[in-house]
């Protein structure tokens with residue numbers, strides 16, 4: 555599969571998309587509270603998209619696994635939902651673990667990022683799960699450099715999960731990003747080091763570890779989108795779009 559390598563100038567052109575995605579996720583984190591409806595959070599993101607003149611990657615998204623088109627601009631995955639949560643008429647409750655996943659096109663370039671948080675009073679175990687998922691993302695970003703391969707990114711995520719006794723699901727993972735949300739590279743959340751596509755300057759990838767408390771099995775919600783843990787345990791999901799350079803990686807969607 556041919557992978558588009560972006561020039562440093564193209565990576566610079568992509569920065570506004572990354573900044574905007576970070577801005578929206580920050581606004582969502584600030585707005586999310588006990589009693590806030592998921593539909594209102596989707597509306598907030600939609601309004602920000604309109605004001606910015608950006609384009610949602612989700613609203614018309616209709617992949618083979620989904621009950622498409624998605625129809626919303628934001629994924630809201632609450633508690634045992636972990637991926638692709640379709641916003642619905644639900645008010646967040648005290649202690650809910652919610653993940654927001656958001657991708658848009660700005661000036662012709664896509665960035666994609668996700669964050670997990672707890673609303674109201676945090677449960678210690680849930681906060682731990684979020685922290686471990688973030689640790690996996692950080693470990694993966696640390697090897698997002700020339701000299702490593704996609705398998706090293708995968709392995710870094712898998713190793714953190716294993717170290718903490720978590721199961722690792724490889725069905726949904728990261729991907730390359732550019733003019734479209736999903737480029738030619740798939741990045742499973744576990745794999746073999748020194749295998750797969752070599753990371754070179756200009757490779758831009760979305761890295762997205764997610765873990766469930768007590769299972770690695772998932773089930774599809776009847777809504778045809780939302781992916782839940784098979785055993786009802788809660789999940790966390792974090793994601794950044796990262797550009798590989800000849801120096802340090804650039805976290806395009808870093809929040810201030």
Ligand code: MG
Pocket residue numbers: 655656657666667668762793
């Ligand atoms: Mg995403």
Ligand code: MG
Pocket residue numbers: 666667728729760762793
């Ligand atoms: Mg993604």
